[in-house]
Amino acid sequence: MKTYLLRRVLAIIPVMLVVATVAFVLIHLAPGDPASVIAGPDASQEDVAKIRRQLGLDEALPMQLVRWYGRLLTGDLGNSIFLRRPVLEAVMDRVEPTLLLTLWGTVIAVLIGVPTGVIAARYHNSIVDQSCMGLALVGLSVPNFLLGLLMILCFGVWLGWLPVAGYVAPDAGLVKHLRSILMPSLALGLVQSAFIARITRSSMLDVLREQFILAGRAKGLAEPSVIYKHAFKNAVIPVLTVIGINVALLIGGAVVIETVFNIPGVGRLIVSAVLRRDYPVVQGVVLLIAVAYTLVNLAVDMAYLVIDPRIRYR
Amino acid sequence: MSTLILTLATLLPLTIALVPASAQETPRTGGVLKAATIGEPPSLDAHFTTATITYQIMWHVYENLYTLDKNYDPTPMLAEGHTVSDEGRRYTIALRKGVKFHSGKEMTAADVVASLQRWGRMHTTGKAIWKQVEALEAKDASTVVFHLKSSSGSLLYALASNYAAIYPKEVVDGAGDGQVKQFIGTGPYRFVEHKPDRHIKLVRFKEYAARPEAPNGFGGKRTAYLDELQFIPTPDIAVRVAGVETGEFHFGQTIKQDQYERLKKIPQLEPRIVKFGFWPTAVFNHKQGLMTQKKLRQAFLAALDMEPIMAGSFGHKDFYRLDGALFLPEQPWYSKVSLELYNQRDREKAKRLLKEAGYAGQPVRWLTTQEYDYMYKSALIAKPQLEEVGFKIDIQVVDWATLVQRRNKPELFDVFSTGHPVVFDPALSVAVQCDWPGWWCQEDKDRLLQEMARETDPKKRKVLVDRVQAIFYEDAGKVKFGDAFALDIARKELRGSFRPLPYLHFWNAWLAK
Numbered sequence: 004m005k006t007y008l009l010r011r012v013l014a015i016i017p018v019m020l021v022v023a024t025v026a027f028v029l030i031h032l033a034p035g036d037p038a039s040v041i042a043g044p045d046a047s048q049e050d051v052a053k054i055r056r057q058l059g060l061d062e063a064l065p066m067q068l069v070r071w072y073g074r075l076l077t078g079d080l081g082n083s084i085f086l087r088r089p090v091l092e093a094v095m096d097r098v099e100p101t102l103l104l105t106l107w108g109t110v111i112a113v114l115i116g117v118p119t120g121v122i123a124a125r126y127h128n129s130i131v132d133q134s135c136m137g138l139a140l141v142g143l144s145v146p147n148f149l150l151g152l153l154m155i156l157c158f159g160v161w162l163g164w165l166p167v168a169g170y171v172a173p174d175a176g177l178v179k180h181l182r183s184i185l186m187p188s189l190a191l192g193l194v195q196s197a198f199i200a201r202i203t204r205s206s207m208l209d210v211l212r213e214q215f216i217l218a219g220r221a222k223g224l225a226e227p228s229v230i231y232k233h234a235f236k237n238a239v240i241p242v243l244t245v246i247g248i249n250v251a252l253l254i255g256g257a258v259v260i261e262t263v264f265n266i267p268g269v270g271r272l273i274v275s276a277v278l279r280r281d282y283p284v285v286q287g288v289v290l291l292i293a294v295a296y297t298l299v300n301l302a303v304d305m306a307y308l309v310i311d312p313r314i315r316y317r
Numbered sequence: 318m319s320t321l322i323l324t325l326a327t328l329l330p331l332t333i334a335l336v337p338a339s340a341q342e343t344p345r346t347g348g349v350l351k352a353a354t355i356g357e358p359p360s361l362d363a364h365f366t367t368a369t370i371t372y373q374i375m376w377h378v379y380e381n382l383y384t385l386d387k388n389y390d391p392t393p394m395l396a397e398g399h400t401v402s403d404e405g406r407r408y409t410i411a412l413r414k415g416v417k418f419h420s421g422k423e424m425t426a427a428d429v430v431a432s433l434q435r436w437g438r439m440h441t442t443g444k445a446i447w448k449q450v451e452a453l454e455a456k457d458a459s460t461v462v463f464h465l466k467s468s469s470g471s472l473l474y475a476l477a478s479n480y481a482a483i484y485p486k487e488v489v490d491g492a493g494d495g496q497v498k499q500f501i502g503t504g505p506y507r508f509v510e511h512k513p514d515r516h517i518k519l520v521r522f523k524e525y526a527a528r529p530e531a532p533n534g535f536g537g538k539r540t541a542y543l544d545e546l547q548f549i550p551t552p553d554i555a556v557r558v559a560g561v562e563t564g565e566f567h568f569g570q571t572i573k574q575d576q577y578e579r580l581k582k583i584p585q586l587e588p589r590i591v592k593f594g595f596w597p598t599a600v601f602n603h604k605q606g607l608m609t610q611k612k613l614r615q616a617f618l619a620a621l622d623m624e625p626i627m628a629g630s631f632g633h634k635d636f637y638r639l640d641g642a643l644f645l646p647e648q649p650w651y652s653k654v655s656l657e658l659y660n661q662r663d664r665e666k667a668k669r670l671l672k673e674a675g676y677a678g679q680p681v682r683w684l685t686t687q688e689y690d691y692m693y694k695s696a697l698i699a700k701p702q703l704e705e706v707g708f709k710i711d712i713q714v715v716d717w718a719t720l721v722q723r724r725n726k727p728e729l730f731d732v733f734s735t736g737h738p739v740v741f742d743p744a745l746s747v748a749v750q751c752d753w754p755g756w757w758c759q760e761d762k763d764r765l766l767q768e769m770a771r772e773t774d775p776k777k778r779k780v781l782v783d784r785v786q787a788i789f790y791e792d793a794g795k796v797k798f799g800d801a802f803a804l805d806i807a808r809k810e811l812r813g814s815f816r817p818l819p820y821l822h823f824w825n826a827w828l829a830k
Contacts, residue, residue, distance in 0.1 A: 035720075050439075163563060267512070
């Protein structure tokens with residue numbers, strides 16, 4: 004088990020190398036560079052070229068790549084060209100809103116999606132099942148930014164119940180924080196819950212067809228016990244996988260939701276960096292997201308061990 | 318007793334009605350202004366960038382030697398005044414005394430010289446004017462002297478440009494060739510913090526040395542009524558509008574013009590048409606490719622119908638004006654010369670010119686971007702008009718960073734979209750410069766611009782503007798689609814002189830409640 008864990012952690016290194024190289028190459032291949040963005044629209048070619056030289060962007064690409072590898076070896080992700088501070092610092096500044104949005108969005112998604120999927124499977128082919136899956140289909144079809152804008156209009160502008168935008172950290176007041184994060188979390192969570200509901204229902208239906216479920220019912224077990232205690236526990240593994248993938252994706256920042264609700268998270272950081280060609284930030288953040296993704300996958304695999312004692316890793 | 322009460326009840330409203338409106342509008346000190354901006358500035362160093370959002374925020378912190386009065390003429394700000402000698406080649410500028418930087422240090426000539434030399438080295442406008450400067454020296458602690466190569470009608474306008482900021486000498490020295498590390502000026506607000514994607518915070522500078530005269534345009538007395546200014550980057554337009562509607566923001570910048578009719582009806586809001594805007598333009602590539610041929614450019618210009626282009630790009634008739642002049646009617650440089658060549662809508666002429674040019678249907682590569690909605694829409698609407706007369710138009714939609722890079726490479730485009738802001742000095746306008754992308758270098762025009770830069774008599778300058786405009790149209794230097802105006806919104810309780818003026822600013826502004 005320990006060997007397995009160590010192997011998985013060490014496997015992050017080649018992943019990082021590949022991701023670092025791909026991120027570097029892709030952002031440098033994109034036309035445009037940060038010098039022209041910094042200089043502004045009325046700057047002359049000469050001004051832009053001067054800034055390019057100051058930023059070291061006139062060096063040959065292979066040299067810049069080697070320099071990037073060299074910094075990575077010492078854990079240095081470089082300095083943001085626009086923010087003029089270390090990339091790691093810039094990311095850490097934004098990690099809290101993104102993680103909290105991820106957390107609350109996932110909680111909402113799980114609290115709505117899992118029971119909906121279980122109930123739909125329990126009352127399979129009935130009006131309850133069809134209603135649940137109908138709502139899930141609507142949830143999957145509505146873009147989360149549209150849902151977000153509609154919520155801003157309804158709860159922010161018309162009813163005035165919640166702030167339309169902005170982020171308040173928990174240390175500035177828990178109630179204020181929850182008010183600021185509720186709409187964006189709902190916009191994210193409701194759409195994800197639709198997906199989780201469908202996967203949960205599908206997984207439950209597969210398990211409910213198993214022989215041991217028939218045996219349990221034949222032995223006289225109460226239906227709620229069959230569904231919620233025995234079937235659900237066996238059906239939860241694929242659901243956990245999907246939840247894990249969603250969490251990993253959200254750690255990269257729910258870009259559109261962060262933009263709509265003005266949340267200063269990792270997603271907004273990376274989008275601004277791409278638009279402004281802030282190379283160190285793009286490279287650094289992509290690398291960190293790859294590491295986070297790998298670690299989340301590892302956590303999900305470890306969770307399987309808890310849920311299903313038959314699973315063992317060597 | 319009842320008679321007394323009745324008398325008072327009758328007299329009181331009459332008394333209030335007799336009080337002048339201005340007394341009811343007494344500025345109130347205090348409060349935190351929250352202004353929703355379009356996004357993050359690329360830099361907070363005014364010398365380092367030409368981005369509009371940089372000066373919109375930072376000119377509350379920095380000041381210049383000169384600024385613009387209500388007639389858009391230069392007026393002293395940090396300067397006390399100036400004398401001109403040596404046939405216009407020497408400007409001796411006296412500085413105001415007792416003006417402090419936010420660091421507590423008093424401004425001296427050494428700071429001014431260091432700042433303006435840096436601006437002259439780094440900034441586009443500074444570099445343009447520095448071609449005329451032989452030397453800048455500190456004659457004493459409160460006098461600077463410009464030694465020019467020839468007389469200049471542009472120097473004071475350039476010094477009034479929003480980017481010619483005065484920094485402490487130590488800040489300039491500490492920056493080297495890079496950006497400044499501290500944001501210290503003499504303005505009514507001092508910089509506190511910049512949290513990217515959250516806010517830029519400025520607070521009132523208690524030791525601000527205001528000018529004594531009444532406000533006059535951007536000049537005169539600047540009073541910091543508001544305790545604090547927060548500029549909050551809010552990229553989504555709908556969220557900027559919603560935030561001002563609910564009162565979370567007091568001000569929202571650059572709203573879509575087609576929202577105007579709806580916003581006018583909301584009682585808490587005051588939409589503001591920013592009349593000194595910019596002109597959307599299609600810039601020809603004069604260095605390489607199809608558009609080096611004058612007849613093709615003239616055909617392009619002849620074919621266009623500007624009304625649908627401007628209406629489609631700006632959505633509401635109050636936000637554009639069909640006018641082909643290089644300057645606005647509000648400016649002394651406004652000219653009607655050659656405007657018969659603007660908005661010709663002459664398809665037959667365009668077809669004839671294409672034939673004379675021997676145009677064989679090669680695609681005209683037009684670079685545009687959706688990041689500025691009007692640029693994209695103007696290209697889209699112009700395309701069928703041009704294709705109707707025989708052009709083949711290849712619209713290439715890219716992001717702004719790509720467009721700005723590609724427009725510096727003449728082999729990559731024939732036309733690109735941009736917008737030219739209103740300028741106050743004709744000789745400094747990038748719209749007519751030779752060394753700006755597009756590279757419209759025309760011998761007579763360039764000679765006239767040099768003459769204009771040296772000419773100090775406004776009447777003679779106006780004659781030169783007329784001649785430059787005539788060449789602009791005869792040579793088809795660029796395509797001006799029209800004058801465009803922006804839409805900002807403010808809460809009604811936000812009062813102040815920023816309302817009638819272009820160039821967003823919040824000194825002399827206050828929150829009524």
